Amino acid sequence: MDRPDRTSGVQQPGLLQWFAGLPCLVAALVLAVVFAVSWSDLPDPMAVHFDGGGDVNRSASPVAVLLIAELTLLALGAGLSRGAVRGSLALRTLYATSAAAAVSLGYLFTVLVLANAGAGTADEVRMPLWHLAVAAGLAVGAAGGVRLLVSRERPAAADESAVSGSVGLRPRERAMWVRSVGPQWLIAAGVVGAAAAVVAGTLGWAPGLWLWPLGLVFAMMAGARVSVHGDGLTIRPPLLRVPRIHIPLQRIDRAWAAEVRPLSDLGGWGYRIAKGRRGLALRSGQAVWLELDDGRQFVVAVGDAATAAGLLGDLLARDARRDR
Structure with a gap:
């Protein structure tokens, strides 16, 4: 069996690990409520893409927008929870990434719905691109706040292990030790940047449609x-x-x-x-x-x-x- 009391990196899933993706799941729930309340006031099709001046240049069905937004948040939350259970990143980093993604993407999707609510047609909707700057600021604030609130992982008797040269593994026990190296905030920034690029491209910033792979590559190469x-x-x-x-x-x-x-x-x-x-x-x-x-x-x-x-x-x- 795994022995989390003997090795600080043993993969023993607990509530804290499974809850790493909770902020994204909460954002998906809040967005679903916003859609439900505004549904009767949404034009069909609704505005989803805007130019530099905030004027609409692309529209889509509210059903399609709802599915894309919900699947994005749910998939990101599930992926972060799985990453926490597998020990891919430190728990603080995963919580900070989840909070940043949930707040920024949730804000942009919610603003999109509210901007469409009450409009007779999609052509009447305007959405200034300064909302992207607000979303970025909210992401930084959420990530910083979570990192301050979530305590650092406590090293497990490193000095004692160095002296004894053993963690006391018994004959039939199994254990796995896992740690991440490198600046983990860079990995989190890459993941959030990739998601933000997709949303920005959807809202009107054309480079976002092809910049998102750079964020993923950045995240994959920032550590080990x-x-x-x-x-x-x-x-x-x-x-x-x-x-x-x-x-x-x-x-x-x-x-x-x-x-x-x-x-x-x-x-x-x-x-x-x-x-x-x-x-x-x-x-x-x-x-x-x-x-x-x-x-x-x-x-x-x-x-x-x-x-x-x-x-x-x-x-x-x-x-x-x-x-x-």
Whole structure:
């Protein structure tokens, strides 16, 4: 069974993880109420796309707009909840991303409905593009507020693990340790930026229709997800399964936690290959060091490295007992 009390990154879904997407789900509910109240006053078709002066240049059925808006919010909320359960990002970052997306997208969709309400035809509707600036400001405020309210994750006895070299994994227990590395606010900004670009393109900012992939690429490349499990150590982008770096447990002779200085230990920041050593270091500080079966070393700079090294040590000891 998983032992969240022994490894701080073990994937043990709880209410906090499942609720990471709740702000988006609340926004979808509020928007549904706004649609229901305004439905009889909406023109058919309703205005959905506006030029730089705020004048309508495209319309669509209210049913289509409702479905697109609701599916966007619900899918984003479900994706963020799944990301929290899988440990793709820190819980604070996921809550901040969810709040920013819910507030900004909810605002834009609600303003769109209210602007159409009471209009005889779609041509009568106007929606100034300063609403996009308001939505961006609300997103920043919501994300900042949530990050202040949600406490940081508490490291689990890192010093004790560093001394003992073990997390106390028992013979038949399974555990997984997961941490994200890199500036997580950049990942969140990429996700929110991609969603905002789609909405902006819908409302009239034409570049938004092709800028959204840049936001997703930005989010995928802004950091990495490091995990330790029964198969060894794996590093991959936070939102994708590939590309990845995998060090099988069978190739690891020893694991320990120590400081890493990217410039002197690896020759620079990022993924580096040096003489007898390779690794990933987006910052200096705590790191998991591995001694491999070919005599080379692998290092990854990551928080709570002592717990990761301790879990790898327990897994290696278990394999050694099986081979006797």
